[in-house]
Every structure is written in structure tokens, then in C-alpha cells.
Amino acid sequence: GQQVQQSPASLVLQEGENAELQCNFSSTATQLQWFYQSPGGSLVSLLSNPSGTKHTGRLTSTTVTKERRSSLHISSSQTTDSGTYLCAMSGGSNAKLTFGKGTKLSVKS
Amino acid sequence: EAAVTQSPRNKVTVTGGNVTLSCRQTNSHNYMYWYRQDTGHGLRLIHYSYGAGNLQIGDVPDGYKATRTTQEDFFLLLELASPSQTSLYFCASSDASERLFFGHGTKLSVL
DSSP: OOOEEEEOSEEEEETTOOEEEEEEESSOOSEEEEEEEOTTOOEEEEEEOSSEEEEETTEEEEEEGGGTEEEEEEOSOOGGGOEEEEEEEEOTTOOOOEEOOOEEEEEEO | OOOEEEEOSEEEEOTTOOEEEEEEESSOOSEEEEEEEETTTEEEEEEEESSTTOOEEOSSOTTOEEEEOSSSEEEEEESSOOGGGOEEEEEEEEOTTOOEEEOOOEEEEEO
């Protein structure tokens, strides 16, 4: 089945530093999404980016479909960015998203 | 923004007990999903649905039943709950673009 690997597992930054999160997957993705899970547990979709580069606010995602990888860049990190970032993908016409285990980000002031 | 409401927020039951988790979405999404989240495993798909009356098996379906009664409502049933089903359960819905919107989660403890 589909597998999704995220790295690093955890990351600690000082406020203002940039973060680079990686996602690698085992099969061609027709759908690739990044999610944020708050320390309280709520999950929010950040962006959907099955190929190319996409920007929203301080977030930039780059997905290279044929290399089966995606990255999420967070610029000028803030303490409120702390939480877990999840990558999820699906392949073919399947609506099933498979999630990675996430990158836990801590931003210190 | 899509609204997905789960109930209850917390549930404690005993081994062998009967539990129903409820989920309602109010944005006419066709797809609805039930996930469980456990430390070390991440989010895993239990069951999902393409529409009222439709059910699809996810990746970890054993011990769970689901029913999609309407476009809005998706239920997860644990008929003989076991301690291994202690977990955080998330319901989600999606539109044609497959962007997922999650509920706030239900914390289930099976003693």
C-alpha cells in the first residue's frame, strides 16, 4: 500500500528562523496535502499541492511528482507555528489519503 | 469554511461495551471519512463513504462498522469495544478537490 515518510520527526527553531519539512511517498501521488495539527489536537488543511509550487502566506510547498517528494517551507517562523505538520497523499483515482507520522515543530521565543 | 461536528468529544466505556461516534458535516461534501490517531502510527483510515448509503473499507477496519445515513451524517460503531480501540478518532469530509476538513476529534477510552 501507499507509504508516506516525513522528516525530520521533530524540529526546534528560534522565532524568525525558517523551517523546511520533507515528505517522501512510495507511489505516484495524484493528491498531496499538508495539514497542521495544533498542540490541542485540532487538524487544519494548509494547502493542496500535487505538483509544482504553491504559496499561501508564509508557507511554500514544492512537490516533485516524478521524484515522489514534497516539501513545506515555513518562512520567518512564529511561536504560534508550533505544532505537528502532517503530509498526506493519495494515488490514482483513489480518494483514500495516507498520512505520514508528522514533523513536530517547536518555535522558541 | 466547512463545518464538521463530532460527538461526543470524550467517551469512556468498558470492554465489550457498545459505542457509537457521530459526525455531521454541513457543506454538502460527498466524501466522509473516519480516522483514528495513535502515537507511533499517525492517522489511519478506518472507513469512508462516497455518499449516503455508500461504505468503503479503509486500512484498519477490523472491529468497526460504519453507516452513512444521509449526505450529512456518518456514524462509526464499535459493537464490542476492546482496549486496543482506545484512541483519538477524527471524522473528516471533502469536496471534489479532496481537500479534507476535520472535526475536533473524539477521545475514546475503553477500560
